[in-house]
Structure formats: C-alpha cells, structure tokens
Amino acid sequence: MTRFVSTRNIRFLITEVFDAGALTAHPYYDRHTPKMFDMVIDEAVTLATQLMYPVLADMDRHPPVLENGQVKVHRAVKKFMAEFGKGGWIASGFPEAHGGEQIPLVIRSAVSFVFAASNYSAAAYPELTAGAAELITSFGSRHLIDTYVPPMLAGRWQGTMALTEPQAGSSLSDITTTAFQDAGGRFKIKGVKTFISAGDHDGVENVVHLMLARIENAPPGAKGISLFVVPKKRLDDKRNLVSNDVTTASIYHKLGYRGTPAAELSMGEKDNCFGWLIGEENKGLAHMFQMMNEARILVGLASCAIASAAYHAALEYAENRPQGRPVTRKDPLTEQVPIIAHADVKRMLLFQRSVIEGGLGLIMQCAMYADLIRVSAGKEKEGYQLLLDLLTPVAKAFPSEYGFLAASSAIQCFGGYGYCEDFPVEQYLRDIRIQAIHEGTTGIQGMDLLGRKLVMKNGRAGILLLKELDHTIQAAQPFSGLVPAAQALADAKQLLETVAGALLKIAGQGKIDAFLADATLFLEFFGLIVISWQWLIQGIAAEKALAASPSRKEERFYRGKLYAMHYFFRYELPKIHGLSVRLMDGDHLTLDMDPAYLTDY
C-alpha cells in the first residue's frame, strides 16, 4: 500500500504530545472520546487512500479546462465533494447547531493533513468550502446561513475566498471591486477577481464566493472594505438557481496544484450581479481574516503534507534501491547497498522528516490553542489567542519554505528518476511551490510577524512564547539525552531576545523601514527556534515513552523520533548563527540601494 503519511506519528502527536483527549473534558467536546478521534483519523486514511491518492497523477495530467464559460474539472471532483458532504467531513468542525460534529481543530488538522498528503488539489475543494461556510456562520444573518451553509456542508455548493484582483495581490487595500447599495442588505457588485481557487467548476451545483469589495463611497484603503457573499447562481423568488452574472474570464495554467482551477472572475458585466453583506460595513478585512488565518495555517499544514508524501516516496525508494558501497568498503565484488545506508541519504531523509514532523507539531500546537480558546475564558483565553496570532505566520511560512526544500531533497534521493514522471516526487515539488505564495507570500508573513505580532499589546505575545520555551526547557531536564538540546534551545532563546531587542530598538527610533527590511530573514530565524521548541516537546514525549519499556517496534519509532529531533538541533538550528549575524548587521543595503543599480542597460 502506498504510504503518504505516518499514522503512527499522527497518533503520537494527538495522544502523546498534545493529549487531545483531555479536550473531551470540556462540555463543547464531551460527546467525543479519544477512541473516536482515532477512528476519525483511520477513516480519513481509508478515504484518502481509496478515493484521493489514486487520481493524484491523473488530476495533474488532466487539469481543468474552460469551455463555453464553464470550468470543467476532473470527474473525480464531483465524487469527492459528494463523499465529503455525505461523510460529514466538511461539517465536522462546525457546531451541532449548524449540522456539525464539534470535532476539535487538532483532530480536523490531522484529517486535513492526511487528505492534503494524498492529493493536495483534491483536498482544496472541501477545505475552501468549509472555511467559507464557517465565515458565513460567524458573521452572516440567519437567512444567509440557512440559504448557503447547508448545501455547502453537503458538498453540493463550493465555497471560495475571493480577495485578489489583477492590480491588488499582496496589497489588499487597493482592491476596487465595488458594491452598490440595492435593498435589504443586497448590493450590486462590479469588478474583477483573479487567482480564485476553485472559483468555478462543474463538480458542484453552485459556487459561493466570500468576496471583498468596497461599498460605493466607502473610505479609501483597508478601512473601506466590506465582505459579501456573491454566489455564482442566486435563488430567485421561486427558489430556483439562476445566473448571478459572475463570468469566468479565464483560468491559469500552473506549475502545479493543477487539479484545482485558479480562475479570473468578472462580476456584473451585465449589471446583474448581486452580493449580500456579511458582518459590518467596512469591517470586511477583519472578518475575512478569520478565514484567512485558518487558511494560512492550512497552507502550512498542506506544505507538511505534500512534503510528507514526497518523503515517504523517497524513503521507500531509498530502502529498495541498491547503489554504491560504504566509503569504508569499496571492493566492487561486494554487493551494492541500499542507498539508505549512505550517510548523505540518511541526512536528506532526516532533513525531510524533521521539517515535516516539526512543522506538523507546530500546526497541531496552533490547533490546540484554537481549541482551548473556545473552551477557556478571561486571561487564559487571551493568552492562547496571543500565542495563536503570533505563531500563525510561522506556521504558514516555515513549512511552505522548508517544505519546498524538503520536496526538492526527496527528488535528490531519487537521483535522475526523481526528475521523471515515473515517480510522484516531481509533482510534489510543483504542487508545494504555491504554498509560499498564496494566502500571503513569505514576505507578507515576515512583515506580519515582526511588524505586527511581535509588537502588538506591548509585545505580550512574544513574552508568552518565551515562557512556553522556558517551560519546555525545564520539562526536558530530567532526561539526560535531552539536556544538550534543551541547552541549545535556551541559547537560541537568548539569541532571539538579543536579536529581537536590537530590531525593536531600531523600531523605537522610528526607523520602521530599517526595522522591517529583513523581516523575511527574521521569520526564518524565529521559525528555526520555534520548530526546535516543538521538537523538544516531541523529544520529551518520546523519552517518556521509552522510559516505559515499549515493545521493540514501538521503541524503533521513538528512537527514530529522537534521531529526527537531534537532527534538527544539530543541522538546522545552527542556521540561526548565520541569520543572527545578518540581522544584527548595521548596514541596510537593500534599503539604501537605488533600484536603478540593478538595471545595467
């Protein structure tokens, strides 16, 4: 059977590291049991294996086409959406009041990980639908909820996020799609949106866009943006679906992520497109960020997932491909060894594993914070929220950047075969490359982390995180095998305080451009330390399990886990030394340099 995830590792994270079962003590989650969580994961693996993975390559080879104004996608999509609706997968995290099952996000994240690892393009359709439906339940009127949410959760209607415009990608404050007041909370919509994932397709009856637009005469910039529901087809008075004047102008031919169309949409070409306001006027960006923040974490999760699929392909190949001999035994008459015996191949596999499992740990951590926010109150709740806000850009960017390198490393394990379509790794490299771009580029995440999250509320989020690090460093002390890693994390924490302090001093002098010039590099620096923290948490769980005399098979898992942890501390964390040299450097050449110097003609 093809493997694309380690279910053993998922169980390890859910049960041994994060103790998701403890959530069931809270009334909101009390209809679940830890055993049920396990069953959910197992079902997800079955569905992914039977339905999604088998069409991974076929969806890539037969991307969507636009015919007579209708986007046609792989016929499997219709089946996925029906199956995901019927099986309650889209609804699983929703409150019971909305037809959901109130499954904690930490479990749903594990499920999303499995789906994205099996077939990222396929997984995007239901994920987008769930996010859009959630936004409607959060800010929509009863009428809007009743109209849109049930068919979306049933997988009959697709949901999207419609933010980007041709002239406004990273700079959302410059969107120009306009909403003209009509009657009863209804608006006429005119404008163009681009790169809308699943923005149109024939696998569903309707497509529901959660769209940002400016109400006519709204204030300029971000303060004049509102959120609307703009369906492809609207219900007429007799509750029949009729065209809502949303036209698919084109779809993009992409490097990867080919199973999901990225559409350019034109609204109101016949002056007959209507949208319904969601939430407050001019608060659209803030509302949208509920979905966006979840989407960002899902991007990080999908990055770990695609890298996981690539890793398992590389691992299987490395175990079975004979090539070369140990450097200490060159005799050509002796048998070749499987390439996994070579130190450099083990290094590449450990790199991949450390990125995937470290990144997944961070995302599970974020999901736990989100679940705890729901069941806590006051200062505690606020603390979880701050930590979640702080870690969101890291959870998005670190896996998408390092996951790309991990997928490339998987290709390298295969050698020439990895460059060919005979193995899936070349597709994984193409699929994963979108992750550092969509839902906010890595540059945007860096600015968010340094320019917003670290300074908000007098830096309280950062202070809370340092406490979390201290807590973990302390918890590692009883395990002699972990002491060097704990010390390395303590040193890294010290360096983080030094570097952040130096940068904040620049900000304090009002030099905001200098403060933010290397925000992307600060994000990497910060990310390496955060992932190390997550690895130490996992190391503690593994040492605890080993102390309880597990079976030989289990022991192998825990020892492998510890090797991956040590790998991250000894090969990846040291990168902070180079980054800190750069971040503490007083020069600001990227600010100072006139862009004309790059032009030599």
Next chain:
Amino acid sequence: MTRFVSTRNIRFLITEVFDAGALTAHPYYDRHTPKMFDMVIDEAVTLATQLMYPVLADMDRHPPVLENGQVKVHRAVKKFMAEFGKGGWIASGFPEAHGGEQIPLVIRSAVSFVFAASNYSAAAYPELTAGAAELITSFGSRHLIDTYVPPMLAGRWQGTMALTEPQAGSSLSDITTTAFQDAGGRFKIKGVKTFISAGDHDGVENVVHLMLARIENAPPGAKGISLFVVPKKRLDDKRNLVSNDVTTASIYHKLGYRGTPAAELSMGEKDNCFGWLIGEENKGLAHMFQMMNEARILVGLASCAIASAAYHAALEYAENRPQGRPVTRKDPLTEQVPIIAHADVKRMLLFQRSVIEGGLGLIMQCAMYADLIRVSAGKEKEGYQLLLDLLTPVAKAFPSEYGFLAASSAIQCFGGYGYCEDFPVEQYLRDIRIQAIHEGTTGIQGMDLLGRKLVMKNGRAGILLLKELDHTIQAAQPFSGLVPAAQALADAKQLLETVAGALLKIAGQGKIDAFLADATLFLEFFGLIVISWQWLIQGIAAEKALAASPSRKEERFYRGKLYAMHYFFRYELPKIHGLSVRLMDGDHLTLDMDPAYLTDY
C-alpha cells in the same frame, strides 16, 4: 527585446576581471584579438535571441516523442544543429588542426552561458556534441577522428556521453555493458544505458555515443572500464550509414529540460552492435573524466545561465509591477510603487544576481585556469591544474544548488503570476532542477571535493587556493570600501582552515566514514567562501573602474556590481557560521542511526 543575460556583465568579466585579451599574447591564441572576442559574444547573443529564445516555451510544451523506434524532437533542433555547425560554434574551441578556431575556453564559456540562458534544452545538443568530439580527438585513432569528428563539428551527427545504466548511476564502477573483442580495435557491444541526453533524435543523421563498457574478463570495478565510440549507425564498406543495432527502448517524461530527450538505449539486441575502443583498455573512466570535468563545469554554467534568464524576467516584472507602498507611507490615496522599491524584493533580486554573477565568475576563473594550462608548463601548469581540479566540484554544485534557489526566488518576485505559464519563470525552475542531479549529484561532488581534491598531493590544491585568497585580500586593501569585505574573507579563510583541519584530523585517524559524512555541507561551506573570493575579485575591478571616472551609465553598472558584492558578503557568507557549527560538531548521527529507525511501520 527580451533579455536573458547581461552582456555588460559578460564584458566586465572577460575584460576587466580576467583580462582574457592577455591570452592572445600566447602563440596558441594569437590569431585572436580582444575585439574579436567581443564580436563572438555579440554574434552569440544575436543567434540566441533570434533562433533559440523564441522556441524556449514551445520546445517545453512539445517534448520529444518516441515513434516506431525513432525519437522525434522539436523541428527547431535540426535548424540549431545545422546553424551551430555552419557557424563554427561546435568547433570553435578545437585546434585548427581539427577544423577549429582555438578560441579560449573563457570566451567559449561566455558563449555557452548566452546559449544556455536563451534555451537550455536547445543548447545541450551542440554542447554534448562538442564534448564528445573533443574526447575522440584526445584519445581516438586518426581513423576514428577522421570518421567521426568532421560530421560532428558540422552539426550533422550528434555526440553523447553514455555512462549511466539502470543499476549504475552514481556508482559507475558497477556498470555491466560489455565489449567483446572482435578485430582491429573493434568490439561487439551488449548492454543497456539510460538517461542518455540527446541519446537519439531526428535532428541529425547519426548519433555518436561515447560509451563506458567493460571488455570481457576485465578486472572488476572502476579498473576494468574502457571507453568506446558506439554510433547509432556505422559506416559499411561502401561508406554508407547502416544500423549499428542501438535501439531506443524508451524516453523519459521529465519535470523540465524537456526539449532534450533522455533516452534508454539497448545495444546489441540482434548481436550486431559494434564499438571502437578509444584510448587505453581499462582506462576508460579516466579518459571519460576529461569530458566529465568539462561537462560538470558546463552544468554550473548552465545553472547560472538559467538563473540569469529567470532573474532578468523577475527584474523586468519588478520594475513594472505596481503593488503596495513604502512601509513609511501607507496612505492608500497615494500611488502604488513598483515592487522593486520594496526592500524584500531588492533582497530577492540581489540574491539572484549575487548567485549568478558570483557563480559565473567562478566558472570564468576555471576556464581561465584551463586556458592557462594549455599555454603554460612545469610547476605553473601543474598549479593551474590543481586549482582547476579543486574548484570543479564547486563550480558544478554551488550554482546548481543556489541557482535552483535563485530561480525559485525569481518566481517569488512574481507572486502568483510566477506560478503560471504566462511567464517563463516556472519553466526555469523546472529546467534548472536537473543540474544538481546530472553529471554527478551534489552528494558526489561533496565527496569529490573533500575526499579526493582536498587530500590529493598532500593537500597542495587547497594550499594554492588559500594563496589565491590571500592575494585577492591584499589586492583589495587600497580600496577603503572593500576593506570590510576583505576582512570578512580573511576571517572566512581562517574558519575554512579550522574546519578543514578538524575534518582532516578525523581522516588521519582513519575514520573515513565520519570524515565524509557531511561532505555535502562542507561543499556548501567551501562554496560560500570561494564565491565570496570571486566577488571580492569583481569588487576590486569595479572599484578600479570607478576610480577612473566612468560615464554615469557605467557608474551605475559598477555601483550595482558593488551592491551585489556587498549583498553576498553580508547575507550569504554569514551562512558559514551555521555550517561550521555543524561541521565541527563531534556527533555523527547520520552515521550512527540504523536506517530502520526511519521506518515506523
């Protein structure tokens, strides 16, 4: 006009940095003048622009097909080969005695750079042919030279390197293709070769494989490998081309580099395949390494070239795409700025430029050493050879690894558009990914550098390189703007000696596996220092030019050059600190870890 290279930078390297004109003082090169070198470059740019770049995307979209045993390639290939033959481009570096023009390698490298930047797949056909023909002239009999070389240099016959077999990629000592003695230096050949670039196609009349095989009963391993000419069609007694029983079994569908077929070839299925021995029996691997070493440098060159094309696309986009505002001026009523105004975009562009121009500098340096080897003698010649040998793995691996990151960075400059086929950068990312794999993976280059080149002849190559570094550090002293960079290089050199010393001590203890475990990381560490050295050389040339009061346009070029240099010193070189921490770490977890620990099922 589409730009894929900076001709200003090529002139800078040839004339101001390496003074290639001085070569014409040597009799072997004395029919040339510096002005002629300039004309050659200009002609190459014209040919690349008019003939090769226009079919870049089309060759990618219409890859080779295998029909009835014949590989059919894009129809432009036939035109390229004819044009390259007619224009003397394949022959240009050959001695006049073989119909060539004795153009120095440093100039031919610049030409190869231009061709590969315009269309890497297209450039591969003539490059492979030139390399194969050169090998025949070096080791073949007069008869073989007369038979094969003229049609190859004329672009009528394709040349290939046929080394890899399905069971023997990185481990060449395990090849099994067998040569059975026939008569008159002729052998019957039986075996299978795979991943043979341009291994069969209909753009030429014949394909000439420079093939490694074992003569029956030869010693096992590398010491029993011989080199043969094995044509697709051989000449019969009447000098007609007849089949030589070389069958194309299949071609690969690849991530990129799609314009050039990678073929699996079967020799002697009808027991009617003949090959002709080149050079000495059982010395085939050493002979082949003449072509392989040049091919490795060409891989590095092509990496710089593809990254250059991606950079110029990203630069043009960044100059013209308005998006966002300076962080110090957020007012949404003000106009958006071109994204090149953002520090993070400048950082990404400087990263690309510093990799491309630093890498190209190293390759030009290697070419100069090769040219000087030809015209020098004794100790001097030996010194150049040692430096060339030492730097070859770096010139291959550094640009192929960092060039891949540069191409990915070019995509990032485009945002979502970079992920789409509307712009060429997604193809560049796919094309460049092969470079870290073919002609010896990065892992193989690391082993070559640390395990062979640094220790050969009592480490004399390394000592010579350190002297070169000292020389450059001294030469930088008169320029106050370069002193910090010179000091950084001096410090890096010190660190290199420390790290290399520590590793060689491990080797001295006989722990060869520990010595080589992180050879890939040592290669990166070493490469960062070598590229910094090249950047300082370029910085000195730029400072000298600035001191001579150039025109404003010229001043802009030199100031840009210095910014790129400072970028490399301040952002890339510091990575050696993290790498040195790793390389000096006493643990050897990739050696110690039982591979079974990676398996958790």
